[in-house]
Amino acid sequence: MTISASANQLLKTFEASLELNKNGVHKTELFAGVDLGTAYIVTAVVDGDGVPVAGALTRSRSSIRDGLVLDYMGAIRLLREQVTAIRGAGYAIQRAAAAFPPGTMGQNARAFRNVLEASDLDCSGLIDEPSAAAQVLGIREGAVVDIGGGTTGISVLREGEVVYTADEATGGMHLDLVLAGNFKIEVQEAERMKTNASRQRELFPLVRPVFQKMASIVNHHLKGHRVEMLYLVGGTSCFPGIVEVMEEETGLAVSRPDNPLLVTPLGIALHCARMNGAKLAAAQSGGKAGNGSGQRVQ
Numbered sequence: 239m240t241i242s243a244s245a246n247q248l249l250k251t252f253e254a255s256l257e258l259n260k261n262g263v264h265k266t267e268l269f270a271g272v273d274l275g276t277a278y279i280v281t282a283v284v285d286g287d288g289v290p291v292a293g294a295l296t297r298s299r300s301s302i303r304d305g306l307v308l309d310y311m312g313a314i315r316l317l318r319e320q321v322t323a324i325r326g327a328g329y330a331i332q333r334a335a336a337a338f339p340p341g342t343m344g345q346n347a348r349a350f351r352n353v354l355e356a357s358d359l360d361c362s363g364l365i366d367e368p369s370a371a372a373q374v375l376g377i378r379e380g381a382v383v384d385i386g387g388g389t390t391g392i393s394v395l396r397e398g399e400v401v402y403t404a405d406e407a408t409g410g411m412h413l414d415l416v417l418a419g420n421f422k423i424e425v426q427e428a429e430r431m432k433t434n435a436s437r438q439r440e441l442f443p444l445v446r447p448v449f450q451k452m453a454s455i456v457n458h459h460l461k462g463h464r465v466e467m468l469y470l471v472g473g474t475s476c477f478p479g480i481v482e483v484m485e486e487e488t489g490l491a492v493s494r495p496d497n498p499l500l501v502t503p504l505g506i507a508l509h510c511a512r513m514n515g516a517k518l519a520a521a522q523s524g525g526k527a528g529n530g531s532g533q534r535v536q
């Protein structure tokens with residue numbers, strides 16, 4: 239099943255809402271989803287119908303690494319800034335949810351809850367990242383491949399449940415390192431170069447081996463699983479050409495939403511809405527993946 243037009247439309251609406259253009263007067267209650275990642279902290283806000291209305295995206299500056307909260311105070315400070323900006327634009331958020339990388343339940347998931355509460359949000363629940371992504375994509379079968387800043391996560395969904403999950407430390411950062419080495423520049427500058435759409439075609443041959451490595455990680459973890467379709471999410475999946483490399487190396491059909499970076503945060507906000515009894519339109523709840531109970535599945 240390829241990603242539906244309505245899922246892509248939802249992501250587009252969320253992307254536009256990151257502008258926070260001060261029209262935050264809302265009759266229904268709002269629900270927030272917070273994605274604390276290695277590279278970015280992203281907050282998504284949806285209304286009672288599951289429509290994205292606001293959001294914020296900030297570099298996480300080493301507060302989080304590979305899905306673990308390293309700098310607790312730093313993460314709180316950045317999230318508080320986001321909450322203040324969103325409320326300042328008129329969006330009175332209070333209820334929120336967060337996501338944890340699968341396989342990191344327990345202490346780490348509690349740390350996520352604490353970061354929300356210390357940022358003056360009420361935590362309605364936690365959800366694992368692939369289940370959050372599946373809610374937006376509206377999928378119940380296949381593998382969600384989340385290529386973020388620090389890691390590549392592979393999760394297999396069967397009848398809407400996450401049945402296998404793994405995380406390996408190869409992500410966008412490794413592309414930056416390759417480019418930094420090649421051009422003899424700092425990694426920060428390499429990342430800017432990498433995310434500049436007008437340079438990506440020229441850089442592709444240099445980063446292709448990293449994508450091949452990611453594909454071999456996917457192949458390794460999917461051995462023995464019956465999977466027909468890969469869904470690429472996470473910021474690194476934005477890079478043009480990655481879909482073709484994944485298709486060639488895995489021999490599977492690969493589908494990528496228009497903005498893979500925003501999928502998980504939006505899914506977390508939808509989870510928050512659902513936890514609070516919101517009845518979402520079919521397009522926003524097609525996935526019904528996972529039960530959000532935060533069970534370790536590996």
Ligand SMILES: Nc1ncnc2c1ncn2[C@@H]1O[C@H](COP(=O)(O)OP(=O)(O)OP(=O)(O)O)[C@@H](O)[C@H]1O
Binds near residue numbers: 279471474
């Ligand atoms: N347009 C783009 N093209 C290529 N890479 C991009 C683009 N936009 C962002 N990235 C990269 O995506 C990565 C961040 O993605 P994402 O927000 O999914 O990661 P994260 O959740 O913070 O990290 P992790 O999941 O590893 O903890 C960074 O390496 C960033 O450079």
Ligand SMILES: [Mg+2]
Binds near residue numbers: 275276384386387472
């Ligand atoms: Mg991530």
